[in-house]
Amino acid sequence: MRAESQSEQLQLHDPVCGMVVRSDSQHQHNYADTQYYFCSDGCRKKFGVSPQQYLNKDATPVAEEADETATYTCPMDPEVQQLGPGTCPVCGMALERMGVPVALTKTEYTCPMHPEIVQDRPSNCPICDMALEANTVAVEEKNEELIAMSRRFWWSALLALPILILAMTADMLPRLLPAGLSMHSVQWIEFVLATPVVLWGGWPFFVRGWQSVVTWNLNMFTLISLGVSVAWVYSVVALLLPQVFPPIMQMEGGLVEVYFEAAAVIIALVLLGQVLELRARSRTNAAIQLLLGLAPNSARIVREDGTEEDILLQRVQPGDTLRVRPGEKIPVDGIVIEGESSVDESMVTGEPIPIAKHAGEKLIGATVNGTGSLLMRVEKVGADSLLAQIVNMVAEAQRSRAPIQKLADVVASYFVPAVVACADDKGLDEPIQCFATKPPRNK
Numbered sequence: 001m002r003a004e005s006q007s008e009q010l011q012l013h014d015p016v017c018g019m020v021v022r023s024d025s026q027h028q029h030n031y032a033d034t035q036y037y038f039c040s041d042g043c044r045k046k047f048g049v050s051p052q053q054y055l056n057k058d059a060t061p062v063a064e065e066a067d068e069t070a071t072y073t074c075p076m077d078p079e080v081q082q083l084g085p086g087t088c089p090v091c092g093m094a095l096e097r098m099g100v101p102v103a104l105t106k107t108e109y110t111c112p113m114h115p116e117i118v119q120d121r122p123s124n125c126p127i128c129d130m131a132l133e134a135n136t137v138a139v140e141e142k143n144e145e146l147i148a149m150s151r152r153f154w155w156s157a158l159l160a161l162p163i164l165i166l167a168m169t170a171d172m173l174p175r176l177l178p179a180g181l182s183m184h185s186v187q188w189i190e191f192v193l194a195t196p197v198v199l200w201g202g203w204p205f206f207v208r209g210w211q212s213v214v215t216w217n218l219n220m221f222t223l224i225s226l227g228v229s230v231a232w233v234y235s236v237v238a239l240l241l242p243q244v245f246p247p248i249m250q251m252e253g254g255l256v257e258v259y260f261e262a263a264a265v266i267i268a269l270v271l272l273g274q275v276l277e278l279r280a281r282s283r284t285n286a287a288i289q290l291l292l293g294l295a296p297n298s299a300r301i302v303r304e305d306g307t308e309e310d311i312l313l314q315r316v317q318p319g320d321t322l323r324v325r326p327g328e329k330i331p332v333d334g335i336v337i338e339g340e341s342s343v344d345e346s347m348v349t350g351e352p353i354p355i356a357k358h359a360g361e362k363l364i365g366a367t368v369n370g371t372g373s374l375l376m377r378v379e380k381v382g383a384d385s386l387l388a389q390i391v392n393m394v395a396e397a398q399r400s401r402a403p404i405q406k407l408a409d410v411v412a413s414y415f416v417p418a419v420v421a422c423a424d425d426k427g428l429d430e431p432i433q434c435f436a437t438k439p440p441r442n443k
Contacts, residue, residue: 016043089215146278150195153271156201159193160264167261194260202267231263294366299331323376332365335381341372
Protein backbone atom coordinates (compact mmCIF):
# COMPACT_ATOMS: atom_id res chain seq x y z
CA MET A 1 0.00 0.00 0.00
CA ARG A 2 1.44 3.35 -1.05
CA ALA A 3 2.00 6.06 1.53
CA GLU A 4 -0.66 8.78 1.42
CA SER A 5 0.39 12.39 1.00
CA GLN A 6 0.03 14.96 3.76
CA SER A 7 -2.96 16.61 2.09
CA GLU A 8 -4.68 13.25 1.80
CA GLN A 9 -4.05 12.57 5.47
CA LEU A 10 -5.72 15.85 6.42
CA GLN A 11 -8.74 15.05 4.28
CA LEU A 12 -9.14 11.71 6.02
CA HIS A 13 -10.08 13.43 9.27
CA ASP A 14 -13.61 14.67 9.82
CA PRO A 15 -13.16 18.49 10.14
CA VAL A 16 -16.22 18.69 12.42
CA CYS A 17 -15.57 16.03 15.06
CA GLY A 18 -11.96 15.12 14.20
CA MET A 19 -12.79 11.47 13.72
CA VAL A 20 -10.71 9.40 11.27
CA VAL A 21 -12.75 8.44 8.20
CA ARG A 22 -12.06 6.34 5.13
CA SER A 23 -11.57 7.78 1.67
CA ASP A 24 -14.52 5.75 0.42
CA SER A 25 -16.92 7.38 2.91
CA GLN A 26 -20.25 8.23 1.35
CA HIS A 27 -20.44 11.47 3.34
CA GLN A 28 -18.38 13.96 1.32
CA HIS A 29 -18.44 17.68 0.61
CA ASN A 30 -16.42 19.79 -1.80
CA TYR A 31 -15.42 23.23 -0.57
CA ALA A 32 -12.89 25.60 -2.17
CA ASP A 33 -11.77 22.90 -4.61
CA THR A 34 -10.98 20.54 -1.72
CA GLN A 35 -12.84 17.31 -0.99
CA TYR A 36 -13.68 16.74 2.69
CA TYR A 37 -14.83 13.44 4.22
CA PHE A 38 -17.18 12.98 7.17
CA CYS A 39 -18.16 10.22 9.58
CA SER A 40 -21.88 10.91 9.28
CA ASP A 41 -24.40 12.98 7.38
CA GLY A 42 -24.90 15.17 10.46
CA CYS A 43 -21.27 16.31 10.43
CA ARG A 44 -21.49 16.92 6.69
CA LYS A 45 -24.53 19.16 7.12
CA LYS A 46 -22.88 21.11 9.95
CA PHE A 47 -19.85 21.68 7.77
CA GLY A 48 -21.97 22.77 4.82
CA VAL A 49 -23.71 25.48 6.87
CA SER A 50 -20.51 27.13 8.13
CA PRO A 51 -17.27 25.65 6.74
CA GLN A 52 -15.03 28.39 8.11
CA GLN A 53 -16.19 27.67 11.65
CA TYR A 54 -14.50 24.27 11.46
CA LEU A 55 -11.60 25.13 9.18
CA ASN A 56 -10.62 28.19 11.22
CA LYS A 57 -10.02 26.84 14.72
CA ASP A 58 -9.48 30.36 16.07
CA ALA A 59 -12.98 31.44 15.11
CA THR A 60 -15.23 32.21 18.06
CA PRO A 61 -18.22 29.86 18.28
CA VAL A 62 -21.64 31.45 18.23
CA ALA A 63 -22.51 29.74 21.50
CA GLU A 64 -19.89 31.78 23.35
CA GLU A 65 -21.51 35.11 22.50
CA ALA A 66 -23.07 37.12 25.29
CA ASP A 67 -26.68 36.33 26.14
CA GLU A 68 -28.71 39.48 25.56
CA THR A 69 -31.75 38.02 27.35
CA ALA A 70 -29.96 37.18 30.62
CA THR A 71 -29.90 39.52 33.62
CA TYR A 72 -26.57 41.13 34.47
CA THR A 73 -25.59 42.94 37.67
CA CYS A 74 -22.66 44.95 39.00
CA PRO A 75 -20.33 43.10 41.43
CA MET A 76 -19.85 46.32 43.43
CA ASP A 77 -23.42 47.65 43.23
CA PRO A 78 -25.80 44.65 43.25
CA GLU A 79 -28.84 46.94 43.01
CA VAL A 80 -27.84 47.72 39.40
CA GLN A 81 -29.46 45.10 37.14
CA GLN A 82 -30.20 45.07 33.41
CA LEU A 83 -30.82 42.73 30.51
CA GLY A 84 -27.66 41.96 28.56
CA PRO A 85 -24.03 42.85 29.29
CA GLY A 86 -22.72 46.37 29.76
CA THR A 87 -21.06 48.67 32.26
CA CYS A 88 -22.33 49.83 35.63
CA PRO A 89 -23.71 53.39 35.52
CA VAL A 90 -22.59 53.90 39.13
CA CYS A 91 -18.99 52.65 39.23
CA GLY A 92 -18.26 51.89 35.58
CA MET A 93 -17.30 48.23 36.14
CA ALA A 94 -18.32 45.51 33.70
CA LEU A 95 -21.59 43.79 34.62
CA GLU A 96 -21.64 40.07 35.44
CA ARG A 97 -24.35 37.54 34.67
CA MET A 98 -26.70 36.69 37.51
CA GLY A 99 -27.93 33.27 38.46
CA VAL A 100 -26.21 29.91 38.48
CA PRO A 101 -23.59 29.79 35.75
CA VAL A 102 -23.51 26.95 33.27
CA ALA A 103 -20.70 24.47 33.58
CA LEU A 104 -18.29 25.03 30.74
CA THR A 105 -17.68 21.41 29.95
CA LYS A 106 -18.35 19.19 27.00
CA THR A 107 -18.44 15.44 26.65
CA GLU A 108 -16.19 13.84 24.06
CA TYR A 109 -15.86 10.18 23.20
CA THR A 110 -12.51 8.55 22.47
CA CYS A 111 -11.16 5.09 21.83
CA PRO A 112 -9.20 3.54 24.75
CA MET A 113 -6.82 1.89 22.25
CA HIS A 114 -6.58 4.77 19.80
CA PRO A 115 -6.77 8.08 21.73
CA GLU A 116 -6.46 10.09 18.50
CA ILE A 117 -10.05 9.06 17.70
CA VAL A 118 -12.28 11.75 19.20
CA GLN A 119 -15.90 12.62 18.44
CA ASP A 120 -18.85 14.28 20.13
CA ARG A 121 -21.21 11.29 20.20
CA PRO A 122 -21.01 7.62 21.28
CA SER A 123 -20.06 5.19 18.54
CA ASN A 124 -17.47 2.56 17.64
CA CYS A 125 -13.83 3.14 16.77
CA PRO A 126 -13.35 3.04 12.99
CA ILE A 127 -9.95 1.39 13.47
CA CYS A 128 -10.52 -1.39 16.03
CA ASP A 129 -14.35 -1.24 16.29
CA MET A 130 -14.22 -0.87 20.09
CA ALA A 131 -16.91 1.20 21.80
CA LEU A 132 -15.81 4.78 22.38
CA GLU A 133 -15.62 5.91 25.99
CA ALA A 134 -16.76 9.27 27.31
CA ASN A 135 -14.36 11.76 28.75
CA THR A 136 -14.97 15.28 29.97
CA VAL A 137 -13.09 18.22 28.49
CA ALA A 138 -13.12 21.54 30.30
CA VAL A 139 -13.67 24.66 28.20
CA GLU A 140 -11.86 27.68 29.60
CA GLU A 141 -13.91 30.89 29.80
CA LYS A 142 -11.98 33.91 28.63
CA ASN A 143 -12.29 37.06 30.72
CA GLU A 144 -12.22 39.62 27.94
CA GLU A 145 -12.12 42.57 30.33
CA LEU A 146 -9.13 41.09 32.19
CA ILE A 147 -7.31 40.42 28.91
CA ALA A 148 -7.96 43.97 27.67
CA MET A 149 -6.95 45.60 30.97
CA SER A 150 -3.80 43.47 31.21
CA ARG A 151 -2.79 44.47 27.69
CA ARG A 152 -3.35 48.15 28.47
CA PHE A 153 -1.44 47.88 31.75
CA TRP A 154 1.68 46.22 30.35
CA TRP A 155 1.95 48.63 27.45
CA SER A 156 1.28 51.61 29.73
CA ALA A 157 3.83 50.43 32.30
CA LEU A 158 6.39 49.87 29.55
CA LEU A 159 5.99 53.46 28.38
CA ALA A 160 5.44 55.13 31.77
CA LEU A 161 8.62 53.75 33.36
CA PRO A 162 11.08 55.54 31.02
CA ILE A 163 8.97 58.73 31.32
CA LEU A 164 9.29 58.61 35.09
CA ILE A 165 13.03 57.91 34.99
CA LEU A 166 13.62 60.68 32.47
CA ALA A 167 11.55 63.23 34.39
CA MET A 168 13.15 62.41 37.75
CA THR A 169 16.63 62.54 36.23
CA ALA A 170 15.93 65.92 34.63
CA ASP A 171 14.59 67.27 37.94
CA MET A 172 17.16 65.98 40.40
CA LEU A 173 20.24 64.81 38.44
CA PRO A 174 20.31 66.77 35.18
CA ARG A 175 24.05 66.17 34.82
CA LEU A 176 23.30 62.50 34.12
CA LEU A 177 21.37 63.38 30.97
CA PRO A 178 23.15 62.61 27.69
CA ALA A 179 25.17 65.45 26.26
CA GLY A 180 23.25 67.52 23.77
CA LEU A 181 19.84 66.48 25.15
CA SER A 182 18.09 69.77 25.84
CA MET A 183 15.17 70.26 28.20
CA HIS A 184 12.92 70.98 25.24
CA SER A 185 13.87 67.60 23.76
CA VAL A 186 13.14 65.92 27.10
CA GLN A 187 9.64 67.40 27.07
CA TRP A 188 9.02 66.18 23.53
CA ILE A 189 10.17 62.67 24.45
CA GLU A 190 7.81 62.68 27.44
CA PHE A 191 4.96 63.84 25.20
CA VAL A 192 5.55 61.08 22.63
CA LEU A 193 5.68 58.35 25.30
CA ALA A 194 2.87 59.65 27.52
CA THR A 195 0.28 60.36 24.82
CA PRO A 196 -0.54 56.70 23.96
CA VAL A 197 -0.64 55.88 27.69
CA VAL A 198 -3.18 58.63 28.37
CA LEU A 199 -5.32 58.36 25.24
CA TRP A 200 -5.26 54.57 24.77
CA GLY A 201 -4.37 53.10 28.15
CA GLY A 202 -6.60 55.50 30.07
CA TRP A 203 -9.51 55.52 27.60
CA PRO A 204 -11.74 53.20 29.76
CA PHE A 205 -11.33 55.61 32.68
CA PHE A 206 -12.37 58.58 30.56
CA VAL A 207 -15.47 56.68 29.44
CA ARG A 208 -16.36 55.73 33.02
CA GLY A 209 -15.63 59.25 34.23
CA TRP A 210 -17.96 60.72 31.61
CA GLN A 211 -20.67 58.22 32.54
CA SER A 212 -20.29 59.19 36.20
CA VAL A 213 -20.86 62.85 35.30
CA VAL A 214 -23.83 62.12 33.04
CA THR A 215 -25.52 59.94 35.67
CA TRP A 216 -24.24 62.17 38.50
CA ASN A 217 -22.77 59.20 40.32
CA LEU A 218 -19.40 60.79 40.98
CA ASN A 219 -16.71 58.29 41.93
CA MET A 220 -12.95 57.75 41.74
CA PHE A 221 -13.07 57.56 37.94
CA THR A 222 -14.39 61.12 37.95
CA LEU A 223 -11.27 62.32 39.76
CA ILE A 224 -8.91 60.11 37.72
CA SER A 225 -10.26 61.22 34.35
CA LEU A 226 -10.44 64.86 35.43
CA GLY A 227 -6.95 64.95 36.95
CA VAL A 228 -5.22 63.04 34.14
CA SER A 229 -6.94 64.99 31.36
CA VAL A 230 -6.14 68.35 32.96
CA ALA A 231 -2.48 67.36 33.51
CA TRP A 232 -2.07 66.11 29.94
CA VAL A 233 -3.91 69.00 28.22
CA TYR A 234 -2.02 71.55 30.33
CA SER A 235 1.30 69.88 29.45
CA VAL A 236 0.48 69.82 25.73
CA VAL A 237 -0.37 73.53 25.77
CA ALA A 238 2.80 74.26 27.78
CA LEU A 239 4.88 72.29 25.27
CA LEU A 240 3.39 73.78 22.09
CA LEU A 241 2.44 77.28 23.23
CA PRO A 242 4.67 78.26 26.17
CA GLN A 243 4.35 81.94 25.27
CA VAL A 244 0.69 82.04 26.38
CA PHE A 245 1.75 81.52 30.01
CA PRO A 246 2.79 84.44 32.21
CA PRO A 247 6.55 85.04 32.69
CA ILE A 248 6.37 83.86 36.30
CA MET A 249 5.61 80.31 35.05
CA GLN A 250 8.37 80.26 32.43
CA MET A 251 11.79 78.79 33.05
CA GLU A 252 15.08 79.56 31.38
CA GLY A 253 14.69 79.50 27.63
CA GLY A 254 10.97 80.28 27.80
CA LEU A 255 9.96 76.71 28.65
CA VAL A 256 7.08 75.82 30.98
CA GLU A 257 6.97 72.86 33.32
CA VAL A 258 5.05 69.84 32.01
CA TYR A 259 3.42 66.96 33.88
CA PHE A 260 3.39 64.12 31.36
CA GLU A 261 5.07 61.77 33.84
CA ALA A 262 2.32 62.30 36.42
CA ALA A 263 -0.46 61.56 33.92
CA ALA A 264 1.27 58.41 32.60
CA VAL A 265 2.17 57.00 36.02
CA ILE A 266 -1.34 57.59 37.39
CA ILE A 267 -2.85 55.70 34.45
CA ALA A 268 -0.40 52.81 34.88
CA LEU A 269 -1.05 52.52 38.63
CA VAL A 270 -4.84 52.61 38.23
CA LEU A 271 -4.60 49.98 35.49
CA LEU A 272 -2.55 47.82 37.85
CA GLY A 273 -5.30 48.07 40.46
CA GLN A 274 -7.93 47.14 37.88
CA VAL A 275 -5.91 44.12 36.74
CA LEU A 276 -5.44 42.86 40.30
CA GLU A 277 -9.15 43.28 41.04
CA LEU A 278 -10.26 41.54 37.84
CA ARG A 279 -7.79 38.72 38.42
CA ALA A 280 -9.14 38.13 41.94
CA ARG A 281 -12.70 38.03 40.63
CA SER A 282 -11.64 35.71 37.82
CA ARG A 283 -10.13 33.28 40.33
CA THR A 284 -13.39 33.30 42.25
CA ASN A 285 -15.26 32.48 39.06
CA ALA A 286 -12.78 29.66 38.44
CA ALA A 287 -13.60 28.25 41.87
CA ILE A 288 -17.29 28.35 40.97
CA GLN A 289 -16.57 26.48 37.76
CA LEU A 290 -14.69 23.85 39.74
CA LEU A 291 -17.76 23.37 41.93
CA LEU A 292 -19.91 22.97 38.84
CA GLY A 293 -17.39 20.49 37.46
CA LEU A 294 -18.06 18.15 40.37
CA ALA A 295 -21.32 17.03 38.79
CA PRO A 296 -21.19 14.35 36.09
CA ASN A 297 -22.18 15.21 32.53
CA SER A 298 -24.33 12.16 31.88
CA ALA A 299 -26.74 9.86 33.67
CA ARG A 300 -28.01 6.32 33.04
CA ILE A 301 -31.79 6.45 32.73
CA VAL A 302 -34.01 3.41 33.22
CA ARG A 303 -36.98 3.39 30.85
CA GLU A 304 -40.43 2.04 31.72
CA ASP A 305 -39.76 -1.03 29.61
CA GLY A 306 -36.64 -1.80 31.64
CA THR A 307 -34.09 -0.67 29.05
CA GLU A 308 -31.22 1.53 30.15
CA GLU A 309 -29.50 4.33 28.25
CA ASP A 310 -26.83 6.96 28.95
CA ILE A 311 -28.19 10.47 28.38
CA LEU A 312 -26.89 13.99 28.93
CA LEU A 313 -27.51 15.43 32.37
CA GLN A 314 -29.47 18.32 30.84
CA ARG A 315 -32.13 15.86 29.66
CA VAL A 316 -32.80 14.45 33.14
CA GLN A 317 -36.19 15.52 34.55
CA PRO A 318 -37.77 15.19 38.02
CA GLY A 319 -39.49 11.85 38.34
CA ASP A 320 -37.04 9.98 36.10
CA THR A 321 -35.52 6.73 37.31
CA LEU A 322 -31.73 6.54 37.16
CA ARG A 323 -29.23 3.75 37.67
CA VAL A 324 -26.11 4.63 39.68
CA ARG A 325 -23.45 1.99 39.23
CA PRO A 326 -20.57 1.33 41.65
CA GLY A 327 -17.93 4.05 41.64
CA GLU A 328 -20.08 6.54 39.72
CA LYS A 329 -21.14 9.99 40.89
CA ILE A 330 -24.74 10.64 41.85
CA PRO A 331 -26.06 12.64 38.86
CA VAL A 332 -28.69 14.77 40.63
CA ASP A 333 -30.54 15.05 43.92
CA GLY A 334 -33.03 12.27 44.51
CA ILE A 335 -34.15 9.36 46.67
CA VAL A 336 -33.14 5.70 46.68
CA ILE A 337 -35.94 3.37 45.52
CA GLU A 338 -33.93 0.14 45.25
CA GLY A 339 -30.49 -1.17 46.26
CA GLU A 340 -28.00 -0.60 49.06
CA SER A 341 -24.62 1.10 49.01
CA SER A 342 -22.40 3.60 50.80
CA VAL A 343 -22.02 7.14 49.42
CA ASP A 344 -19.09 9.47 50.00
CA GLU A 345 -20.68 12.85 50.86
CA SER A 346 -17.49 14.52 52.07
CA MET A 347 -17.67 17.20 49.34
CA VAL A 348 -20.86 18.51 51.01
CA THR A 349 -20.71 17.50 54.66
CA GLY A 350 -16.97 17.11 55.21
CA GLU A 351 -17.60 13.71 56.77
CA PRO A 352 -14.80 11.34 55.62
CA ILE A 353 -16.77 8.16 56.42
CA PRO A 354 -19.16 7.03 53.64
CA ILE A 355 -22.84 7.10 54.55
CA ALA A 356 -24.93 3.92 54.17
CA LYS A 357 -27.83 4.35 51.76
CA HIS A 358 -30.89 2.14 51.28
CA ALA A 359 -34.45 2.52 50.04
CA GLY A 360 -35.98 5.82 51.11
CA GLU A 361 -32.64 7.59 51.78
CA LYS A 362 -31.85 10.99 50.24
CA LEU A 363 -29.08 11.29 47.67
CA ILE A 364 -27.08 14.43 46.91
CA GLY A 365 -25.89 15.16 43.39
CA ALA A 366 -22.13 15.03 42.67
CA THR A 367 -21.44 12.73 45.64
CA VAL A 368 -19.66 9.43 44.92
CA ASN A 369 -21.35 6.05 45.09
CA GLY A 370 -19.51 3.16 46.70
CA THR A 371 -19.47 -0.51 45.79
CA GLY A 372 -23.22 -1.07 45.53
CA SER A 373 -25.69 -0.40 42.72
CA LEU A 374 -28.56 2.03 43.35
CA LEU A 375 -31.82 2.77 41.63
CA MET A 376 -32.93 6.33 42.34
CA ARG A 377 -35.83 8.64 41.57
CA VAL A 378 -34.91 12.18 40.52
CA GLU A 379 -36.31 14.95 42.75
CA LYS A 380 -34.30 18.11 41.99
CA VAL A 381 -32.38 19.13 38.88
CA GLY A 382 -30.66 22.23 37.59
CA ALA A 383 -30.88 25.31 39.79
CA ASP A 384 -32.95 23.46 42.40
CA SER A 385 -30.18 20.99 43.26
CA LEU A 386 -28.06 21.37 46.38
CA LEU A 387 -24.86 21.83 44.37
CA ALA A 388 -26.44 24.62 42.32
CA GLN A 389 -27.59 26.33 45.53
CA ILE A 390 -24.04 26.15 46.93
CA VAL A 391 -22.67 27.65 43.72
CA ASN A 392 -25.33 30.37 43.84
CA MET A 393 -24.39 31.23 47.43
CA VAL A 394 -20.74 31.59 46.43
CA ALA A 395 -21.72 33.84 43.51
CA GLU A 396 -23.93 35.97 45.76
CA ALA A 397 -21.11 36.29 48.30
CA GLN A 398 -18.82 37.47 45.51
CA ARG A 399 -21.27 40.22 44.56
CA SER A 400 -22.00 41.34 48.12
CA ARG A 401 -20.37 44.41 49.64
CA ALA A 402 -18.79 44.74 53.05
CA PRO A 403 -20.24 47.37 55.44
CA ILE A 404 -16.99 49.37 55.29
CA GLN A 405 -17.39 49.58 51.51
CA LYS A 406 -20.82 51.14 51.89
CA LEU A 407 -19.29 53.74 54.22
CA ALA A 408 -16.55 54.41 51.67
CA ASP A 409 -19.17 54.94 48.96
CA VAL A 410 -21.01 57.48 51.13
CA VAL A 411 -17.77 59.36 51.86
CA ALA A 412 -16.83 59.34 48.17
CA SER A 413 -20.24 60.72 47.18
CA TYR A 414 -19.45 63.85 49.22
CA PHE A 415 -15.67 63.93 48.76
CA VAL A 416 -15.59 63.97 44.96
CA PRO A 417 -18.01 66.91 44.45
CA ALA A 418 -16.22 68.78 47.25
CA VAL A 419 -12.84 68.41 45.56
CA VAL A 420 -14.24 69.53 42.20
CA ALA A 421 -16.04 72.48 43.82
CA CYS A 422 -12.90 73.60 45.69
CA ALA A 423 -10.84 73.45 42.51
CA ASP A 424 -13.46 75.51 40.69
CA ASP A 425 -13.74 78.16 43.45
CA LYS A 426 -10.02 78.88 43.45
CA GLY A 427 -10.11 80.13 39.85
CA LEU A 428 -6.99 80.52 37.74
CA ASP A 429 -4.81 82.80 39.88
CA GLU A 430 -4.01 80.32 42.62
CA PRO A 431 -3.26 77.40 40.25
CA ILE A 432 -0.85 79.65 38.38
CA GLN A 433 0.88 80.58 41.64
CA CYS A 434 0.98 76.89 42.57
CA PHE A 435 2.66 75.91 39.31
CA ALA A 436 5.04 78.81 39.67
CA THR A 437 6.22 77.60 43.05
CA LYS A 438 7.52 74.33 41.60
CA PRO A 439 11.31 74.47 41.65
CA PRO A 440 12.67 74.99 38.13
CA ARG A 441 14.77 72.26 36.63
CA ASN A 442 18.46 72.96 36.44
CA LYS A 443 19.63 73.62 32.92
